[in-house]
Amino acid sequence: MKYIPxxxxxxxxxxxxxxxxxxxxxxxxxxxxHGCTRPTPVRDPHLGYCTWGEDAAPKLYGAPTMEVRIxxxxxxxxxxxxxxTLVGAFLHQQGEKVSREPPGREEYRDCLTNRWxxxxxxxxxTFVWDGQAxxxxxxxxxMIDDCLPALARLEAKRTDLATIETxxxxxxxxxxxxxxxxxxxxxxxxxxxxxxxRVRHWDVFDDYLRTSPVLDPAAVPDEDAIIQEHxxxxxxxxxxxxxxxxxxxxxxxxxxxxxxxxxKGLITREVxxxxxxLLHRIR
Numbered sequence: 001m002k003y004i005p006x007x008x009x010x011x012x013x014x015x016x017x018x019x020x021x022x023x024x025x026x027x028x029x030x031x032x033x034h035g036c037t038r039p040t041p042v043r044d045p046h047l048g049y050c051t052w053g054e055d056a057a058p059k060l061y062g063a064p065t066m067e068v069r070i071x072x073x074x075x076x077x078x079x080x081x082x083x084x085t086l087v088g089a090f091l092h093q094q095g096e097k098v099s100r101e102p103p104g105r106e107e108y109r110d111c112l113t114n115r116w117x118x119x120x121x122x123x124x125x126t127f128v129w130d131g132q133a134x135x136x137x138x139x140x141x142x143m144i145d146d147c148l149p150a151l152a153r154l155e156a157k158r159t160d161l162a163t164i165e166t167x168x169x170x171x172x173x174x175x176x177x178x179x180x181x182x183x184x185x186x187x188x189x190x191x192x193x194x195x196x197x198r199v200r201h202w203d204v205f206d207d208y209l210r211t212s213p214v215l216d217p218a219a220v221p222d223e224d225a226i227i228q229e230h231x232x233x234x235x236x237x238x239x240x241x242x243x244x245x246x247x248x249x250x251x252x253x254x255x256x257x258x259x260x261x262x263x264k265g266l267i268t269r270e271v272x273x274x275x276x277x278l279l280h281r282i283r
Contacts, residue, residue, distance in 0.1 A: 001103060005114035005127065006143060009136045010167065011083060012122035013072035013174035021182050025122035025175035026072055075174050076205040079163045086161060089150035090143055109253060113221050116247045122173035126220040133220035137168045163206065171215040177208045230257050234267050234281040
């Protein structure tokens with residue numbers, strides 16, 4: 001469970017969705033892949049969230065397996081091959097270290113916080129990692145080192161992951177390429193046309209990666225950032241349930257954040273007979 005958000009950061013490639021652009025580097029992981037990269041099923045209310053999708057999630061309370069699709073589409077055949085190799089090797093290596101201990105509340109919260117950071121920042125994300133702030137690029141670098149024996153069983157070595165190595169070094173993901181195009185083509189139709197003409201050659205991301213700049217890591221999601229993300233979902237008369245989709249925290253934790261926002265004077269609460277609990281942002 002702990003490492004799944006790192007794969008989400010590495011594969012981030014949907015920074016444009018429904019007239020939105022650039023707020024997230026993976027709108028799919030954040031808004032459309034309901035259940036993906038989150039553990040399921042979990043029966044403790046402090047570790048659970050009801051979802052329908054399970055296409056990339058660790059399976060708990062059963063066989064220690066994980067189904068994986070490429071979390072966002074791959075725009076490079078070489079990257080697709082490298083991702084498949086890395087996922088297979090890493091999961092094989094981790095399979096020898098499976099813990100029988102159930103996840104704790106803090107571990108679960110950190111996983112979901114890191115999932116949000118991966119969706120927003122891609123390879124620039126900084127994770128909450130064993131109580132410390134760590135860039136996801138460093139974590140992925142260690143993950144590759146950790147699974148070198150499994151890579152060898154696949155007759156592969158670290159130098160065969162050349163695309164991923166460059167992405168780690170530059171903190172660059174696939175989403176950074178269309179974001180650059182989006183700045184040149186604000187019209188969505190022109191952007192779609194320009195992007196389609198480039199990706200049909202299958203090596204456009206590899207070419208982009210060779211000349212792309214080294215990006216700086218983003219700040220770790222601290223308590224203020226978490227509150228601000230939830231606050232962004234509150235308007236006038238927002239139903240409290242809508243905040244559960246901000247970072248997909250379990251309901252008790254989301255309720256605690258609502259209480260903190262009320263105590264800080266950021267929102268007010270109204271209980272109605274028609275719609276239940278409504279939240280109002282104080283402007």
